[in-house]
Amino acid sequence: MGNPNSRHDPGTKTASVTPVAGPVDVAILACPEVTASVVYGFHDLFHCAGRDWGIVTEGAPGPTLMAARVVAAHPEPFVATNGVTIAPDGGFDGRVPDIVCVPEIMVPPGESLDGRFGDEIAWLRRCHAAGATIATACSGAMLLGEAGLLDGHDATTHWAYCDVMRSRYPRVRVHPQRALVVTGEGQRLVMAGGGTSWLDLALYLIARYTSIDAAMQVARLNLIDWHHAGQQPFARLARSRQVDDALIARCQAWIADHYGEPAPVAAMAKLSGLPERSFKRRFEQATGMSPLEYVHTLRLEEAKQMLEATDMPIEAIANEVGYEDAGFFARLFKRNVDLTPGQYRKRFGAVRRALETDRTSPANAPAEPASGANVGRKSISAASGSTS
Secondary structure, eight states: OOOTTTTTOTTSOOOOOOOOSSSEEEEEEOOTTSOHHHHHHHHHHHHHTTHHHHHHHHSSOOOOOEEEEEEOSSOSOEEOTTSOEEOOSBOSOSOOOSEEEEOOOOOOTTOOOTTSSHHHHHHHHHHHHTTOEEEEOGGGHHHHHHHTTTTTSEEOOOGGGHHHHHHHOTTSEEOTTOSEEEESGGGOEEEEOSGGGHHHHHHHHHHHHTOHHHHHHHHHHHTOOOOTTOSGGGOOSGGGOOOSOHHHHHHHHHHHHHTTSSSHHHHHHHHHTSOHHHHHHHHHHHHSSOHHHHHHHHHHHHHHHHHHHOOOOHHHHHHHTTOSOHHHHHHHHHHHHSSOHHHHIIIIIHHHHHHHHHHSOTTSOOOOOOOSSOTTHHHHHHHHTOOO
């Protein structure tokens, strides 16, 4: 069976599956750290496959193609991280599902997973060894890393967890730019990136285990648009959070308002009072990024904000955030964001304008025109710990 992602993401390999007898058995893993929206979102889309298209087009339910159930280590009802009560359909019984879906886990990036999720990880190992496909959404891929199932394989996860995944599981090849990765023996490990890319994951699984037509019907009924641009354009400042090292934190706060300086790394080194080589080494130890990479991150983030909210020419934006060479800025932006500045503005500027229009009633005064260079500086300062 053809891979529905082949026309969208050349990095996703084709996987063929022998159709199972009867509806495809999908077990959706739940635990207190998940959000109910993804658990029941998976549930709804899988039950929609085949059934709902008939209701809409012929007035009667179509065939049930997938049977989803919510399972948990302890099957009693519990309150999920977003305050919604989840009532599992059962526990980890002896049945081996065709597919296991792992939603995101709401654990802060970098927080230790040692001693946590032991029952869930052991169950994932058993299911995978017995032939099940394991599919994860967002940070749920961290459980595959803990289980050792990703060693030597490609992977993706929410962009805020990519650096943590690289550090914690050095044998895993992490692809932060991809919204969907299919890998492992028999292509039985499937991972979606951050946010709503779990929708891509559900469509992929429906197409792979039932048919592409069924997946397209689900997409049309639910107005789902494939995240073909990946997740890099959405990545913000998770990697530049304030660090515990007070000296480096002071430099972070300063550079949040001075990233446009002509020699920002030298200026931070001077502020720190350390020799430049020692400063660079200490900065990277504290943040996981070189000082120059950190400056580029801040500059590109400011550029994103300006592209979204202003009509300034791209060359002017490049100059405003600290790049005299607009061509260099454009190449750097494309390499880090996976979109050109123009493509980013076209896509996300329209989104911002639509949201602002929806928020503003006709009786309200028009929004203040965004023409200055400080549009995004408040968000950068806050993310970096500055109180400007």
